[in-house]
Amino acid sequence: MTDASSRAPVSLLWSIPDDARAIAAVHATLFPTPWEPDAVQALIEHPAAVSLVAALPGRKIVGFVIAQIAADEAEILSIGVAADTQRQGIGRKLLDGTIRAATRAEARRLYLDVAESNSAARALYAACGFAEAGRRKAYYTLPDGAREDAFLLARDLVKV
Numbered sequence: 001m002t003d004a005s006s007r008a009p010v011s012l013l014w015s016i017p018d019d020a021r022a023i024a025a026v027h028a029t030l031f032p033t034p035w036e037p038d039a040v041q042a043l044i045e046h047p048a049a050v051s052l053v054a055a056l057p058g059r060k061i062v063g064f065v066i067a068q069i070a071a072d073e074a075e076i077l078s079i080g081v082a083a084d085t086q087r088q089g090i091g092r093k094l095l096d097g098t099i100r101a102a103t104r105a106e107a108r109r110l111y112l113d114v115a116e117s118n119s120a121a122r123a124l125y126a127a128c129g130f131a132e133a134g135r136r137k138a139y140y141t142l143p144d145g146a147r148e149d150a151f152l153l154a155r156d157l158v159k160v
């Protein structure tokens with residue numbers, strides 16, 4: 001992607017099943033364990049899902065978030081922004097959209113897990129009001145087989 005296209009306007013859109021392949025493709029560039037497009041589609045189609053994509057003109061997907069709501073709690077299952085469009089406010093846009101959607105769906109608290117070493121994501125979550133709610137020992141398996149702790153983060157959702 002050129003610099004010019006990476007600065008094109010980014011829209012925040014509800015995910016549709018046809019986005020599954022593109023979401024899985026972005027996910028595979030960011031996480032060590034890729035998700036199959038069919039699995040992504042099932043998550044998007046789940047009745048409790050809140051899923052958004054960040055897209056350039058032509059619905060070129062550069063970011064995604066998939067969350068689920070259960071009773072009055074919501075959880076972000078995955079969020080990612082393509083490497084060449086990171087640090088342009090897209091992650092924040094996806095997170096703010098999820099917070100708005102989960103709040104509208106009557107969730108009272110939003111949770112997510114983040115690896116201890118993931119300083120970019122931890123900075124984003126801190127900027128969006130998340131705080132530590134727990135620690136999961138050896139939660140993630142790294143590509144070399146080593147284990148890493150995760151922080152469970154949470155944020156209250158307040159209807160205005």
Ligand SMILES: CC(C)(COP(=O)(O)OP(=O)(O)OC[C@H]1O[C@@H](n2cnc3c(N)ncnc32)[C@H](O)[C@@H]1OP(=O)(O)O)[C@@H](O)C(=O)NCCC(=O)NCCS
Nearest residue numbers: 030079080081086087088089090091092114120121123124
């Ligand atoms: C985490 C991630 C989604 C952030 O997306 P992004 O679009 O780059 O984030 P934004 O541009 O919206 O950043 C918003 C704020 O988060 C913080 N932040 C984001 N990336 C950062 C980085 N690399 N280093 C430090 N702070 C960072 C900053 O406070 C930033 O605000 P600023 O740019 O005004 O300083 C992206 O880095 C990503 O996809 N990472 C790989 C996948 C991943 O780790 N997902 C989260 C799993 S829990």
